[in-house]
Amino acid sequence: MGSTPVIEAVALGKVYATGDTPVVALADVTLQVHPGEFVAVVGASGSGKSTFMNLIGLLDRPTSGLLRLDGVDVAQLNPNQRASVRNHKVGFVFQGFNLLRRTSALENVELPLLYAGIPASARTAAATRALQQVGLGERLGHMPNQLSGGQQQRVAIARALVNQPALLLADEPTGNLDSTTTREILKLFVDLNVNHGITVVMVTHESDVAAVSRRVVQFKDGRVVLDGPPPAEWTPSIDVPWHTPSQAVVA
Amino acid sequence: MSLFTLLRLAFRVIGRNKARAALTVLGIVIGVAAVIAMVALGTGAQQNIASQIAALGSNLIIIIPGTTNVAGVRGGGGSSTTVDVEDIDALRREVKTISQIAPANRQQVQIVAGDANWGTQVQGTTPGFYSVRDWHTDQGTTHSDQDEASQNKVCVLGRTVATELFGREDPIDKWVRIKKVPFRVIGVLSSKGQSPMGSDQDDTVIIPFSVYRARMAGTQRDQIQSAYAAAIDANSAQAAVDDMTAVLRQRHHLRESADDDFSIRNLADIAAASREVSESMTLLLGSIAGVSLLVGGIGIMNTMLVSVTERTREIGIRMAVGAKARDILIQFLVEAVVLSAIGGAVGVFFGWLAARLLSDATGWVTIFDPSIAALAFAVSGAVGVFFGFWPARRAAQLDPIDALRYE
Numbered sequence: 001m002g003s004t005p006v007i008e009a010v011a012l013g014k015v016y017a018t019g020d021t022p023v024v025a026l027a028d029v030t031l032q033v034h035p036g037e038f039v040a041v042v043g044a045s046g047s048g049k050s051t052f053m054n055l056i057g058l059l060d061r062p063t064s065g066l067l068r069l070d071g072v073d074v075a076q077l078n079p080n081q082r083a084s085v086r087n088h089k090v091g092f093v094f095q096g097f098n099l100l101r102r103t104s105a106l107e108n109v110e111l112p113l114l115y116a117g118i119p120a121s122a123r124t125a126a127a128t129r130a131l132q133q134v135g136l137g138e139r140l141g142h143m144p145n146q147l148s149g150g151q152q153q154r155v156a157i158a159r160a161l162v163n164q165p166a167l168l169l170a171d172e173p174t175g176n177l178d179s180t181t182t183r184e185i186l187k188l189f190v191d192l193n194v195n196h197g198i199t200v201v202m203v204t205h206e207s208d209v210a211a212v213s214r215r216v217v218q219f220k221d222g223r224v225v226l227d228g229p230p231p232a233e234w235t236p237s238i239d240v241p242w243h244t245p246s247q248a249v250v251a
Numbered sequence: 252m253s254l255f256t257l258l259r260l261a262f263r264v265i266g267r268n269k270a271r272a273a274l275t276v277l278g279i280v281i282g283v284a285a286v287i288a289m290v291a292l293g294t295g296a297q298q299n300i301a302s303q304i305a306a307l308g309s310n311l312i313i314i315i316p317g318t319t320n321v322a323g324v325r326g327g328g329g330s331s332t333t334v335d336v337e338d339i340d341a342l343r344r345e346v347k348t349i350s351q352i353a354p355a356n357r358q359q360v361q362i363v364a365g366d367a368n369w370g371t372q373v374q375g376t377t378p379g380f381y382s383v384r385d386w387h388t389d390q391g392t393t394h395s396d397q398d399e400a401s402q403n404k405v406c407v408l409g410r411t412v413a414t415e416l417f418g419r420e421d422p423i424d425k426w427v428r429i430k431k432v433p434f435r436v437i438g439v440l441s442s443k444g445q446s447p448m449g450s451d452q453d454d455t456v457i458i459p460f461s462v463y464r465a466r467m468a469g470t471q472r473d474q475i476q477s478a479y480a481a482a483i484d485a486n487s488a489q490a491a492v493d494d495m496t497a498v499l500r501q502r503h504h505l506r507e508s509a510d511d512d513f514s515i516r517n518l519a520d521i522a523a524a525s526r527e528v529s530e531s532m533t534l535l536l537g538s539i540a541g542v543s544l545l546v547g548g549i550g551i552m553n554t555m556l557v558s559v560t561e562r563t564r565e566i567g568i569r570m571a572v573g574a575k576a577r578d579i580l581i582q583f584l585v586e587a588v589v590l591s592a593i594g595g596a597v598g599v600f601f602g603w604l605a606a607r608l609l610s611d612a613t614g615w616v617t618i619f620d621p622s623i624a625a626l627a628f629a630v631s632g633a634v635g636v637f638f639g640f641w642p643a644r645r646a647a648q649l650d651p652i653d654a655l656r657y658e
């Protein structure tokens with residue numbers, strides 16, 4: 001692939017200086033993610049997956065190494081430019097949903113558009129479309145506490161997608177969801193990746209979720225220990241175009 | 252973000268915790284209400300004084316013996332004896348910038364009419380008094396030069412005295428006794444209401460100056476307690492004061508360096524004195540307003556700090572989806588301003604209400620000044636900006652990941 005990598009990490013490191021012994025959450029991570037890839041990030045709890053996602057989502061800053069997004073060294077960006085990248089380029093789906101309480105699904109999804117300076121009517125139209133896309137066209141006015149966990153996560157996904165980012169980052173998007181809902185959300189990600197060309201990086205604990213991807217990156221103690229296609233013995237939980245149908249679950 | 256969106260958001264957040272918002276703005280409400288009510292009272296009182304000063308008569312100049320301070324026609328009790336009848340005659344003769352001058356001596360007396368009995372003030376003065384004070388009779392006539400010359404025992408009643416002694420009866424040509432001397436009532440003065448100093452100007456009886464000297468003054472026959480003069484026109488008021496001062500100084504043989512042993516004030520001086528009083532009143536009001544707005548502002552700051560802490564995660568989420576520090580700053584600033592402006596608006600309303608209730612209950616004149624209300628409202632908004640800025644900046648300076656992780 002000759003194109004500029006969406007993500008390029010070179011010897012990326014993150015050390016937390018909390019307490020008397022510093023915690024090395026991420027050490028010497030070097031990897032590239034190219035446009036159109038679908039990457040699963042796996043690893044034991046505490047291996048640094050979230051730390052890595054927060055860095056590439058520009059929510060946090062590395063303590064060492066280099067990070068480029070679309071070829072731009074993010075260390076050179078000022079806080080406003082970082083906010084703008086979060087707003088326009090990256091859609092972030094959190095494990096814990098992170099929706100605004102007492103704020104309707106529609107308004108939650110409108111949030112990125114609000115900060116993009118989109119006028120109200122266009123905002124509502126785009127947010128409605130995004131919610132329809134995730135199958136919540138009937139739930140626009142619902143508050144987060146009136147929605148199921150899966151529905152809340154879909155609102156969060158709609159919010160991540162509404163500004164049409166090139167990169168979707170999802171930190172355990174299905175961690176709290178049952179298998180049916182998990183499959184729905186995975187189908188959505190695959191659709192976004194295949195039909196809309198969005199690069200997806202997704203953290204997961206489950207092998208059948210990771211197996212949906214085309215590339216698995218495994219973290220251990222803050223380092224990348226494995227980087228390649230999903231192992232053949234992992235069974236993807238949904239049909240995906242890049243696997244033979246025989247590998248799919250026969251329900 | 253548009254202002255409309257910001258305002259809607261602010262109102263929604265405030266609406267979620269109405270009790271807290273109400274307690275937060277209480278300081279501002281009380282401060283603004285107090286200022287509005289007191290300014291309404293103060294303006295009313297000031298206008299009252301202004302109209303009463305005008306009622307004293309046009310081009311009026313007051314001469315009082317003894318030295319008095321600037322603020323004080325108040326010293327005119329007649330305790331000093333430095334101006335006498337001949338001084339007044341000299342002024343009448345020599346000062347061309349006055350058209351009239353009338354001495355006025357007075358004392359408290361009991362006035363009796365049949366069974367009725369009333370304590371009042373008797374004033375001995377010359378007929379010029381009526382024109383100088385611009386004071387005329389409703390019934391009957393005022394006394395004449397002829398009455399002065401013949402020392403006729405006639406009197407003109409103030410409205411209050413007429414009512415107290417005669418009720419609804421016509422007092423004209425009735426007899427009253429003052430210090431056992433019988434007087435025939437020849438007129439009743441029109442009502443002047445309260446004086447600038449708050450006394451009832453209608454509670455008086457006027458008799459010829461010559462009669463007063465002969466029958467009321469005792470040993471102080473030649474002393475003058477006060478005199479009223481009229482400048483020939485409004486523009487000559489100051490010249491008249493200067494001319495009279497020169498004449499009196501010369502007659503009293505005052506050296507260049509000596510202070511006047513009398514005081515002569517024109518209406519402008521009196522108006523200035525009352526303005527001075529109302530200015531210090533304004534200063535007092537201003538400091539009350541300042542203190543209460545300060546306390547109210549600190550209340551708002553406190554609430555906003557609590558709110559920022561409580562909503563740390565919300566701030567993190569907003570930043571994660573692209574809010575810039577400035578967006579967060581403005582959001583919280585608008586919230587603080589909306590809070591304090593609500594306080595200001597409610598305060599203006601309660602201030603207006605308090606002024607109205609007060610004037611209904613006491614009869615004091617209150618004047619609600621919309622520009623003061625607008626000012627108070629604007630100041631309360633500014634308090635929101637000032638005291639909301641620090642909490643808002645704290646919110647804006649949060650790190651996205653720290654804010655998101657905040658428990």
Ligand SMILES: Nc1ncnc2c1ncn2[C@@H]1O[C@H](COP(=O)(O)OP(=O)(O)OP(=O)(O)O)[C@@H](O)[C@H]1O
Pocket residue numbers: 016018023024025043044045046047048049050051052
């Ligand atoms: N704010 C922090 N302060 C100190 N240490 C931290 C902080 N955040 C993470 N860590 C440490 O960094 C390491 C990596 O954490 P991270 O959250 O990236 O793990 P993870 O792979 O996402 O785990 P999980 O699968 O449980 O979500 C852990 O040892 C964790 O204790």
Ligand SMILES: [Mg+2]
Pocket residue numbers: 049050051171
């Ligand atoms: Mg994690």
